[in-house]
Amino acid sequence: MKKSIIITALAFAAIVFTTNQATAQNATAQRTSATTQVNINLSDVISIDPGSVADGSTVEFNYNTAADYNSTQTKKVPKSLIVTSTKSFDVNVKANGANFEKGSDFIPVDVLTIKPVTGGTTTMTGTPSNVVLSTSDQKLISGADLGSSLVLDLEYVIPQAKSSSSDILGKPAGTYTQKVTYTATAL
Template identity: 60%
Template structure:
């Protein structure tokens, strides 16, 4: 009989402890989620300045005696996690056609009237082989666009900088650099 009481007590204890264990089980779980950020600054694909061409044509006397402006939409599309500057420079001091040359300072680059979504202080830049600020302190953002006007003023096209040069195509590269602040 003592055995039965002990067995019953143990069975009863196991039932109580078993029920208690079921109630003590976890019903929630937590997980840590990490987001790792890196600083990014990029002139994005879709920028017409990447591999693009700006072509001025002087075919008539009127062309030489007037300002010529070519507007390029989405010239630059920049994504940056910090405020940034955009600088511009020519690949050398002259537009070149064989041994003939035209100084790069005949060209002015500036933000177009409909400048795009890029903020900051925009400057008119007379092109040179040295870097110049085209946009200063542009606020961070994603796929910010800048539309550019390329202008050769009549004062340059009707001067000896261009007049008297042999016919042909004169070429120079223009490089844009976005730099985080």
């Protein structure tokens, strides 16, 4: 009798074990979906893109005739700045020195006005301001909307009032140079 109880218990255990295995195999075989977590990791970015013309270019003003000295000269530079920013931003401009220089001779940087151009290839928003160049950071664009590859065209202007003044007249002939720095700053 003891032997039949043990055989019955073993048979019962075998049935339960086989049923559990079959159920587990059926549950695995019937699974038709899986779940994966996807993360998007963001960092704040503000960048003047490498395609910006202002990055390493030169703007030339030539005074070769009396008419040149007696007129306003304007140089329009499309795609001067291309900015990508994850937040609203300002664009500032400043001269890296107080004068355009040629050896010991100089022309003050305030002969030059830099103007944001609306229309054309410009896609940058915000409030534009014309800037008379100085060594202080000045807002060229205030409160530009965030975006990717936002374009700003610029005009460089030397007004007739400056080109026909002692700021430029009477200076020795030659090329006077100064660097201009643009900075995009997130708000």
